[in-house]
Amino acid sequence: MKELTFEREVLISFSSYLFLLLLIFCTFLTQTSTYSEKKTFADCCVLFLFTEQRSSKYILVETLQTWHDAKNYCRSKNTDLAKVRNTLENDEVYKMLEKASWIGLHRKLWSKWSDQSPATFTNWNKGQPDNTGSSKTSCAAVNTTTGMWWNVACDTEQEFICEKLILSKRRFKLRLQSETDLNDPTAQQQILEQVP
Numbered sequence: 001m002k003e004l005t006f007e008r009e010v011l012i013s014f015s016s017y018l019f020l021l022l023l024i025f026c027t028f029l030t031q032t033s034t035y036s037e038k039k040t041f042a043d044c045c046v047l048f049l050f051t052e053q054r055s056s057k058y059i060l061v062e063t064l065q066t067w068h069d070a071k072n073y074c075r076s077k078n079t080d081l082a083k084v085r086n087t088l089e090n091d092e093v094y095k096m097l098e099k100a101s102w103i104g105l106h107r108k109l110w111s112k113w114s115d116q117s118p119a120t121f122t123n124w125n126k127g128q129p130d131n132t133g134s135s136k137t138s139c140a141a142v143n144t145t146t147g148m149w150w151n152v153a154c155d156t157e158q159e160f161i162c163e164k165l166i167l168s169k170r171r172f173k174l175r176l177q178s179e180t181d182l183n184d185p186t187a188q189q190q191i192l193e194q195v196p
Helices: 014-032 035-044 067-075 087-096 185-194
Strands: 002-013 050-065 103-107 138-142 149-153 156-170
Touching: 050 067, 050 087, 067 103, 067 156, 087 138
Parallel strands: 103 156
Antiparallel strands: 002 050, 050 156, 103 138, 138 149
């Protein structure tokens, strides 16, 4: 069994409720303050961020299985069939292969991966997908000669690639200076009224 780990992307996400409350609080302060106070409040409202770094671990499973059995196998291991979101990922997957292998794309308009996320990148071989065999469902496999994708009957047994997402988070602290007492029931009520 071969394993390949690589960095995918860095996403910034906000701790929703805390961020929303802080944003509302800063807005409240700037709306209820004089001009000179607004400048001070704006300077003090520093955002609280989480950065989420996503990595993927691709695992080549050298057991021959149908696409649906491969998907079920991956899910039983808390992974899913591999998603390929760009050329870099396609090249990394291609380097692992010795035989044509299933990835997580299937024929339902070729628009979604097995986890139902949108397929925004494709790497079809010329003339593919040809959607042959209307009575058979087609699934995507990566060709070992070219790294291009071919549609193959899903009941064909092939090796496959599972993908496990690895998430790590970092927290940045917020420092907020204000004349307003956040424990004051009036201030708390005004902040809560701003929440949709």
